[in-house]
Amino acid sequence: MRNLVLLYILTLSFTLFAKVNPHEVEAFITKTAEQHQLDADEIRRILNHAEHQQSIIDAMNKPAEKVLEWYQYRPIFITDKRIQEGVEFWQNNADVLHKVSNQSQVPVPIIVAIIGVETFYGRIKGNHKVLDALYTLAFDYPKRSVFFSKELGHFFKLAADGHVDALTAKGSYAGAMGYGQFMPSSYRSYAVDYESDGVIDLLDNPHDAIASVANYLARHGWQKDQPVVAKASKPKSKTKLNQLKPHLKDKKGREYTLIGLKTDEDNMAYWQGFHNFYVISRYNHSHMYVMAVYQLAERIQSEYNAANASTQNEAQQ
Template sequence: MRILSTLLVLGSLLVLAGCGSSTTRDAPEYAYRAIPASATSRVSGDFSGAPGVSAFIRRMERHGFPPSQTAAIISGAQRKQSIIDLMDRQAPSRKKGPTGAWTRYRAKFLTDDSIAKGVSFWRRNEAALDRAARRYGVPAEYIVAIIGVETRYGGFVGKTRIVDALATLAFAYPRRADYFTGELESYLIMTRDERLDPFAPRGSFAGAMGLCQFMPSSFRDYAVDHTGDGHRDLWSPGDAIGSVANYFVRHGWQPGEAVAVRARVASPTTAKVMKAGYKSDYSLRELESQGISPVASPGRSGRLSLLRLDARGGYEYWIGLKNFYVITRYNHSTYYAMAVHQLAQAIRARKGGSSGVRLSSSR
């Protein structure tokens, strides 16, 4: 999913300011009703005369949107200065570690309350999670953990109208206009195909949607109808569960394989100067030659990453496997992926027992 990695810090904090989830199917279905040919294609309102609007209207014609229809939607969107202000905020400057940054980050997600709510979400949605595990080979705890980190299990899906967020960033935020114009394009196609009122769905200030916070382009590529009702509804736990699993497997999830294992470091001085992070690339032999070894078997390891976490009291080292890298495709951050991994393990341990699902080696 094209979740914005540059918004990691803002996203993890602002999700707390969202609103409770509700399916977009609560309201009557919206048909993209034909607008009379005499209707104007001129845009009024906040985006009247804004750069890129005329080109966008022509762009949507390629998808069968009459200019008057696109203009009517843009005319109804509102420019939100608060969104621009949030986008302009800079992440905290990097300091030479260790400063305990990982410990603070982890504490946002691995709380007793979050683990308990994860178990409760799992039990409420056990059938959908079991079905996803069988079909895609992704363990239930990792699907639950993603939804927990993204939206507190659907409790905080965001309260900004998606059309306002995307129009603001497409037509009033030049730095990322190209990206968000594409997302607005995908969004209008999504609402038409799913027969949704384009002014109804709400989500994050950057346009991420539903329990799993997909951007519209990710909805197009990875969302699935896991409930079998003929719609892909990310505000529905069932479809969100299936979509997360599909996203993982489409990015190379290895069923039955580990995600990350703790590393034993013989020389902290040597490990400190080695390239680390989810993009680092080592063989097990290369790591061991530097005095770094896994405390447990990494399984069919292949290429590995060295993960260095800035924990309180000193650096903490892990070895990331292919499935760890897959989690970073959701959000390009080592800390994010490790929080998902550790929350998943904590939820699994708290729930106890087996899910009763045998994961196949292929989809």
């Protein structure tokens, strides 16, 4: 019996280890070293610290956007606490937010709301080691292994350039990092060194994060003073709902997509999503995510204005 138990343990250990093919890892090392001009031995040394995490695979298979309806999803993000802390984040970083907004043309409330939805203004950035997350998904998540292999390569380049610590950086189960939850490729493409100190720190520097979120949206085509959504009536025909890219036209000639979301088990509400709706969706390809960002931004704007008006009234008394 003891021998059978030992055999079972050994078999289980081998099965867990075998989830990552060492030949694929070695091929990745060679390719990444050549592509990003990195030291292959250094990549290998760091990868020796990576651990496969089954919980990451499980999380990837059950994202909230795919298992929740809008009336279940919305209360996660549109809360009094998240609104109030959004106002406080705005107040604490007002100079940077307004300067960045003026340069990028992206409204302050949208920048704040994205950071609020992503990480509760930097409080919840993720507890997974980014190295473990990307290693697991690159070598044990076949349907997106190509994507995550590339992200792992970008992560090594970020580390080599001194922007992150490959062994200690933490983020989401998908490998997104910092206040705005940037994937490594987005980090390298859109992140901004606000202080011009030579290091782009999205994990601990809110100013770099603010500038980077705004730059991401600006580079994806944000249109100044244009709407994100507008309320709509129930469609008379069988219009396909919740496509992200605008493909219909309203009476003003504006392109939009029709969004339909369940407000409870029996009822639906509808919105027109315009070009800026699509721009926000480039950050997260979910119509519910965009609506959460938009509605949180609206509430933060309202509360921020009220707080400012109250302060001005007190000063005049």
